[in-house]
Amino acid sequence: MRDKSFAQGAVIFREGDEGFEAFRILEGRIEISIHITGQGDAPLGHLLPGDIFGEMALLDDKPRSATARALEPTRLHLMNAEEFNELFFSDPSSLAPFLSSFFERLRNTNDLLRRELEQRNVPAAQLHQFLEQGVAASGHETLHILPRITISPGSREVRKAGAPESIIIGHLPYRIGRRQAAEGADILSANDLPLRDKFPYEISRNHCSIERLGAELVVRDRGSTLGTILNGKPLGTEAEHMVLPLQSGANQLILGGADSPFQFSVCVEPPA
Numbered sequence: 238m239r240d241k242s243f244a245q246g247a248v249i250f251r252e253g254d255e256g257f258e259a260f261r262i263l264e265g266r267i268e269i270s271i272h273i274t275g276q277g278d279a280p281l282g283h284l285l286p287g288d289i290f291g292e293m294a295l296l297d298d299k300p301r302s303a304t305a306r307a308l309e310p311t312r313l314h315l316m317n318a319e320e321f322n323e324l325f326f327s328d329p330s331s332l333a334p335f336l337s338s339f340f341e342r343l344r345n346t347n348d349l350l351r352r353e354l355e356q357r358n359v360p361a362a363q364l365h366q367f368l369e370q371g372v373a374a375s376g377h378e379t380l381h382i383l384p385r386i387t388i389s390p391g392s393r394e395v396r397k398a399g400a401p402e403s404i405i406i407g408h409l410p411y412r413i414g415r416r417q418a419a420e421g422a423d424i425l426s427a428n429d430l431p432l433r434d435k436f437p438y439e440i441s442r443n444h445c446s447i448e449r450l451g452a453e454l455v456v457r458d459r460g461s462t463l464g465t466i467l468n469g470k471p472l473g474t475e476a477e478h479m480v481l482p483l484q485s486g487a488n489q490l491i492l493g494g495a496d497s498p499f500q501f502s503v504c505v506e507p508p509a
């Protein structure tokens with residue numbers, strides 16, 4: 238862990254950058270903004286001493302969701318993923334300011350959204366429709382009447398990475414990703430199937446998931462670095478789709494590129 242000073246106006250990081258550190262503000266003020274095409278940077282909020290930011294890219298292994306800029310001379314305390322996890326376990330009281338700044342951000346963002354929706358007169362029905370589509374895939378759901386889904390390793394490497402011989406999926410979404418090296422760190426990754434991988438990694442921390450989308454069972458790439466392949470079709474930020482349907486019967490699932498050793502067979506059978 239180390240401290241670093243930034244001059245007024247300095248950019249700490251930009252939206253879309255890769256992120257390897259989280260920051261706690263010791264002194265100064267930070268503006269968080271997102272880029273709106275054709276309109277420039279739109280501020281989302283101002284953060285003050287004690288607030289933590291930059292934790293999202295660190296935890297979900299995705300690019301920075303926003304730009305951070307110093308509004309005045311600022312001193313920050315920098316933490317990498319291991320140090321950040323360590324803080325959670327060694328000093329749980331450090332969570333209090335983190336959680337309250339997180340809730341405050343959510344409240345501010347909700348207020349911004351409310352004002353924007355009111356001004357634009359967006360019909361509530363449009364939002365209901367939007368949520369139905371998104372939430373169908375993210376609500377935690379126990380499988381009672383859905384098909385029986387079994388995952389089995391398709392290679393020796395997958396067994397070595399820690400996957401059991403056969404997993405019957407009991408709830409959706411079912412998340413697969415890279416196991417964290419630091420002890421206890423997996424608590425922050427929310428993977429149902431954490432797999433060991435060595436640098437340079439083929440598997441991202443939040444790699445893919447099996448979900449229900451409307452009436453279909455699908456595989457979703459969760460913004461992984463190297464993508465996912467389902468039945469020979471690529472999924473991911475570089476591919477045409479983030480989501481593809483599972484077919485009934487056998488499916489081949491690959492985490493990473495076509496040469497990746499992390500291959501699975503996913504079998505979908507009608508409910509008993």
Ligand code: CMP
Pocket residue numbers: 256269281282289290291292293294295300301302303304305342343346
């Ligand atoms: P990260 O995505 O790593 O980089 C941008 C950071 O900005 C993000 O982590 C959060 O710490 C912070 N952030 C994201 N959204 C908001 C928001 N709506 N209000 C305030 N801070 C935010």
